[in-house]
Amino acid sequence: MADPKYKRVLLKVSGEVLMGEQPYGIDMKTVGEVADSVARAHATGVEICLVIGGGNIFRGLSKAAGDMERATADQMGMLATVMNALAMQAALEKAGVPTRVQSALDMPAVAEPLIRRRALRHLEKGRVVIFAAGVGAPFFTTDSGAALRAAEMGCDVLLKGTSVDGVYSADPKKDPTATRYDTLSYTDVLARDLRVMDASAIAMMRDASIPIVVFSIREENSFQRVLKGEGAHTVICAKP
Numbered sequence: 001m002a003d004p005k006y007k008r009v010l011l012k013v014s015g016e017v018l019m020g021e022q023p024y025g026i027d028m029k030t031v032g033e034v035a036d037s038v039a040r041a042h043a044t045g046v047e048i049c050l051v052i053g054g055g056n057i058f059r060g061l062s063k064a065a066g067d068m069e070r071a072t073a074d075q076m077g078m079l080a081t082v083m084n085a086l087a088m089q090a091a092l093e094k095a096g097v098p099t100r101v102q103s104a105l106d107m108p109a110v111a112e113p114l115i116r117r118r119a120l121r122h123l124e125k126g127r128v129v130i131f132a133a134g135v136g137a138p139f140f141t142t143d144s145g146a147a148l149r150a151a152e153m154g155c156d157v158l159l160k161g162t163s164v165d166g167v168y169s170a171d172p173k174k175d176p177t178a179t180r181y182d183t184l185s186y187t188d189v190l191a192r193d194l195r196v197m198d199a200s201a202i203a204m205m206r207d208a209s210i211p212i213v214v215f216s217i218r219e220e221n222s223f224q225r226v227l228k229g230e231g232a233h234t235v236i237c238a239k240p
């Protein structure tokens with residue numbers, strides 16, 4: 001039975017999660033683990049939209065981009081998100097979950113075009129919809145893509161699965177005194193420049209009144225726990 005807390009969710013998985021212990025690229029073992037946890041959540045009846053980043057393969061603002069025009073580098077970054085989306089689709093289907101990939105960049109031989117009403121129908125039929133290529137434009141990131149899709153698909157929450165279990169007062173890898181926030185307001189995150197997600201993504205979620213939950217998807221069963229409001233995470237909403 002579906003957990004009553006959320007009916008429809010959007011899970012954003014950063015590209016860096018998919019590289020596992022490798023320095024870059026796609027680690028199919030890790031992709032399989034993420035897919036298994038999505039499959040377990042899917043089995044409870046919750047409708048799931050997925051947005052996968054691309055930073056594990058290519059980031060527009062990276063050394064590899066050299067002195068390339070930013071728009072071109074960003075287009076390469078968007079193509080990277082399509083590769084990750086296909087890897088995630090393969091892993092989810094292996095786990096027995098029906099899926100569709102919709103790409104914001106038209107690629108009819110590879111993925112469906114982005115059609116909101118069709119995506120809604122997929123969800124109703126119990127398919128996981130993976131949105132690839134972010135918002136489909138350079139100078140954005142997949143965080144903004146995730147926020148946009150969460151708003152247009154009417155999701156109850158945007159879950160950001162990263163390698164850290166929430167938002168900290170400082171970088172927990174560098175500062176042992178850093179503490180994790182349980183809740184924050186959108187305005188706190190923006191005013192204090194906490195860099196949880198892009199400012200445009202936070203502002204969009206504030207305008208749409210959709211809470212953001214930041215958690216570590218690397219920990220076993222963390223996705224299911226966070227869907228029930230359990231486990232380590234930070235909630236970003238209007239009034240903490």
Ligand code: UDP
Nearest residue numbers: 015053054055060074077078134135141142
């Ligand atoms: N990108 C873009 N427009 C979008 C989404 C992504 O130009 O709407 C490009 C951008 O270059 C970005 C790269 O794709 O750096 C990978 O996405 P992102 O950095 O969001 O991935 P993540 O950090 O989640 O792995």
